[in-house]
Amino acid sequence: MQAEDGFDITQTDRGIALTGALTLHVASALHRDLARTQAAEIDLSGVTRMDTAGAYVLADLRRRRSADGTDLHLVGLGDQRAALLDTVAETLPDQTEQPPRRMTATDRLAALGEAMAGAARYQIELTAYLGIFLGRLVHNLLHPRELRITSVVHHCQEVGLKAVPIVALMAFLIGVVLAFQGSAQLRQFGAEVFVVDLIAISILRELGILLTAIIVAGRTASSFTAAIGAMKMREEIDAMQTLGVNPADALIVPRILALLLMLPILGLIANVMGIFGGALMAWLDMGISPGMFRARLVEDTDVSHLLVGMIKAPVFAVIIGVVGCQGGMSVKGDTESLGRRTSQSVVSAIFTVIVADALFSIFFQRVGM
Structure with missing residues (x-):
């Protein structure tokens, strides 16, 4: 299928192939078009240029597929683009949500103790400043x-x-x-x-x-x-x-x-x-x-x-x-x-x-x- 803004997406036997420039100018269109496909492999050997914006789209797509339990293979990257993709992938924000931890009776007792200790320290500080003033x-x-x-x-x-x-x-x-x-x-x-x-x-x-x-x-x-x-x-x-x-x-x-x-x-x-x-x-x-x-x-x-x-x-x-x-x-x-x-x-x-x-x-x- 034909994409817009300087890159093409074509169907292959194993998935899809990208050709053209994957840059900031086409990042939004690239993200929209790749979200529609369920291909397990993307051939990038025909890509002429790729900056951090294009690498971010690919890294984010690969992470989303991994979260869904499927693997996405990126082939034809080359050493430099693979290194760029790995660097961008390391900077992606962690989207894993930690389940809220239920407070136990011990936690509540510890929180109460900390609050009481903080109040006592505050009273001591007030007493110290009263002494300084006097x-x-x-x-x-x-x-x-x-x-x-x-x-x-x-x-x-x-x-x-x-x-x-x-x-x-x-x-x-x-x-x-x-x-x-x-x-x-x-x-x-x-x-x-x-x-x-x-x-x-x-x-x-x-x-x-x-x-x-x-x-x-x-x-x-x-x-x-x-x-x-x-x-x-x-x-x-x-x-x-x-x-x-x-x-x-x-x-x-x-x-x-x-x-x-x-x-x-x-x-x-x-x-x-x-x-x-x-x-x-x-x-x-x-x-x-x-x-x-x-x-x-x-x-x-x-x-x-x-x-x-x-x-x-x-x-x-x-x-x-x-x-x-x-x-x-x-x-x-x-x-x-x-x-x-x-x-x-x-x-x-x-x-x-x-x-x-x-x-x-x-x-x-x-x-x-």
């Missing part, structure tokens, strides 16, 4: 000239001032939701006035600082990891060490110190906006005037609720800062590692903050606060 902070406080005030102020603006709008809006909406949902339940018992206590205690004690810490963890932990990780990829941290600059003094202490200063302030802003949102909704939904709301807030809300929330703020700040800085310092030399560490820092910071809040709740309940 050690360098004490050193800088004893030697104030070494404290990078400009860097601390810059990070205060980044982690604190720029977070005020989102924190204030979040707290305001939380106060509105608490007042609206609380009034719907308390109205059934004629106790709408207790919505003031519900709003005050929930926001001052738990929601104000917790949700603020979660928002800051999402913004700041990712920012710390991305910034320090990018410097690690560009080998700027190695350059610092070469110049005699301690990376902990330049990168870790200013960031965590800025969080220590700004998170309590953001928590106070969240408390004020949350109570304001709750008071506004209580006025619109239940008719509790601002004066009545303020009077009940002052009379029935103990200052200990505010203290409980503010005590948590420095701990949450250290958690977020240490997790973010550790993630950045652990970045390898590729962007995939940077993205993975950034995501891990956000998740770890939020999870650790929630766990710490639960432990604080148990502790304060035990001590009667």
Whole structure:
């Protein structure tokens, strides 16, 4: 039968014969025409030229026949073309699919053990970076000239001032939701006035600082990891060490110190906006005037609720800062590692903050606060 694009396929007693040039220009047509034939032998003695594309078509056809359990004989190649065909055949991708291996109980136990060991190593690394921060902070406080005030102020603006709008809006909406949902339940018992206590205690004690810490963890932990990780990829941290600059003094202490200063302030802003949102909704939904709301807030809300929330703020700040800085310092030399560490820092910071809040709740309940 007549093929196209510079080569011919003819029938022989033992199979087919190819004549002409088997090059890249005819590879597609050659592959299409050879796929239609079931010949067991191909005579290539009439081929005038063959490049790697033609050799690839022949090698792929021979491998497919072998996979089906039949042999394909290529005759008349010559030494040079046979060597070319063998070289191309060695580079063919392996198409054998390995059946998925079923996990045994031992494999699952080993995977669990590896996960637990990885979590333990991660906790040890966080503890080590906490120690580095505390050690360098004490050193800088004893030697104030070494404290990078400009860097601390810059990070205060980044982690604190720029977070005020989102924190204030979040707290305001939380106060509105608490007042609206609380009034719907308390109205059934004629106790709408207790919505003031519900709003005050929930926001001052738990929601104000917790949700603020979660928002800051999402913004700041990712920012710390991305910034320090990018410097690690560009080998700027190695350059610092070469110049005699301690990376902990330049990168870790200013960031965590800025969080220590700004998170309590953001928590106070969240408390004020949350109570304001709750008071506004209580006025619109239940008719509790601002004066009545303020009077009940002052009379029935103990200052200990505010203290409980503010005590948590420095701990949450250290958690977020240490997790973010550790993630950045652990970045390898590729962007995939940077993205993975950034995501891990956000998740770890939020999870650790929630766990710490639960432990604080148990502790304060035990001590009667």
